[in-house]
């Protein structure tokens with residue numbers, strides 16, 4: 001099955017109303033922070049589940065206990081918690097998790113769906129040999145997931161079977177719907193089927209900050225949308241309380257085989273995260289609507305491997321099959337210009353490099369050692385840009401490992417800076433050190449946004465990543481400018497970009513086309529960036545070697561040496577170093593530089609917000625970000 005547009009649709013328009021989920025659960029890590037019924041943040045005194053028979057204290061429940069923001073939410077969701085077998089499953093899971101399951105959410109979601117299916121459809125227990133491709137129109141994919149031979153298929157098979165077995169045990173102990181036929185049998189085909197359906201159709205639900213907090217399965221209007229690595233649509237989640245203009249359903253199924261209808265008409269209680277599909281490209285009437293099931297900033301082979309592992313299909317979207325490969329896919333795996341013999345870099349050498357990047361990132365993510373992570377990652381990317389005679393692989397600035405490194409470096413430098421500030425900001429030495437760390441964090445954020453922008457010019461489906469990275473860069477630069485004020489007596493003076501290109505484009509009646517916005521934005525910030533880059537890059541030899549973090553035309557002419565001295569860079573930016581000073585310091589961030597930082601941040605924030613409004617509309621969240629933009633623009 002697939003979904004097609006029923007009319008011509010412009011870029012940045014909703015294709016569906018807010019669709020309610022069939023079933024949803026929070027991840028275990030989110031249960032103590034979010035309401036299990038409406039996914040809002042829990043109040044200080046949350047409400048426990050209401051047992052239909054008694055009202056036990058929370059401590060009687062196995063952890064993680066679902067908690068609710070109100071009695072109403074608890075009374076809506078609690079019955080399902082008890083009658084689906086979820087409560088029992090949690091207890092079994094805590095005693096001994098089934099093979100390869102670290103979080104119980106897929107199993108809990110499957111139990112809730114079985115409960116729904118039996119209530120509505122009264123599905124009987126299938127025979128083990130029976131091939132049931134769909135339940136309520138949703139693909140189960142069980143045959144492929146369980147029986148298709150592939151690398152790792154034995155582990156997937158074991159994982160699904162052990163999870164399904166625990167679900168059956170939990171249902172047997174608790175649910176009213178466990179049909180007699182099932183009681184006489186000791187297999188768990190129904191559980192296997194629904195678990196496979198969940199693995200095939202469930203989507204991760206994010207909170208406003210983009211953190212995954214839960215998973216949900218939606219009806220066919222959403223679940224029949226196929227994947228593309230260059231999709232024309234994306235989706236977002238809204239809560240039932242959010243006010244937004246409702247679109248009609250502008251997509252319809254295109255059946256490639258006879259298929260039962262979904263559950264469009266079942267009674268919903270209106271709870272859980274609702275999903276809205278939105279166009280990120282213009283879509284013509286009759287054209288297939290597609291979304292991304294995987295991260296689009298990964299190289300082709302990685303995307304294909306993930307799709308195969310999770311869904312068992314080989315992606316044959318235009319981006320995957322075009323010959324020669326697209327510029328973006330080439331760039332994401334490109335080796336540095338200094339490395340003359342790309343072909344000779346063996347897979348094992350690349351793998352060794354990947355392992356080193358992973359180890360460095362783990363220092364930060366698993367061990368919380370941001371300093372060691374920064375040192376290791378910078379050493380790796382620094383090495384990768386130095387021209388060498390060896391045949392060992394050297395990563396290009398656009399390589400996906402480099403992009404991952406910039407993300408981690410931006411975040412770990414920021415954490416180090418705020419840790420140091422919190423320690424004792426009054427100590428002069430700390431103040432200056434923290435400022436330098438903020439500066440380097442902002443530089444990596446800007447580089448990441450610049451590289452993504454460069455790729456986005458060739459692949460417009462990267463709009464969501466672009467939006468994210470420009471907003472992060474803008475916030476980071478604004479934060480830096482504010483921080484620099486703490487180090488001086490001056491205040492931020494108002495200054496205007498002579499052709500402030502994006503002033504009115506956030507307004508709903510803006511008629512500017514995206515292509516025009518892109519090019520105006522780029523022209524406007526290219527000059528502005530050069531004025532601050534040497535300040536931002538001064539603490540890292542890798543960053544200093546980058547002549548311009550948003551305009552990469554210099555890369556083409558830097559075959560021999562990509563490294564400029566800090567002094568040359570500073571002059572280029574009209575910012576002269578004091579004699580003998582190894583780097584620029586907070587006190588040297590004069591008003592002119594500060595003003596440029598603020599102006600650049602205003603542009604980044606505004607452009608990020610425009611891209612965000614294409615993907616997500618002008619949400620409440622964006623309204624909040626917009627106040628930051630206005631603040632930045634005021635200066």
Ligand SMILES: C[S@@+](CC[C@H](N)C(=O)[O-])C[C@H]1O[C@@H](n2cnc3c(N)ncnc32)[C@H](O)[C@@H]1O
Nearest residue numbers: 001139200201223224225226227311313315316
């Ligand atoms: C959420 S469903 C999408 C709807 C599905 N086509 C159907 O008929 O129900 C996900 C499954 O659709 C299929 N699918 C999605 N995108 C695909 C693509 N680009 N190429 C081949 N199969 C795809 C895979 O079998 C995948 O497991």
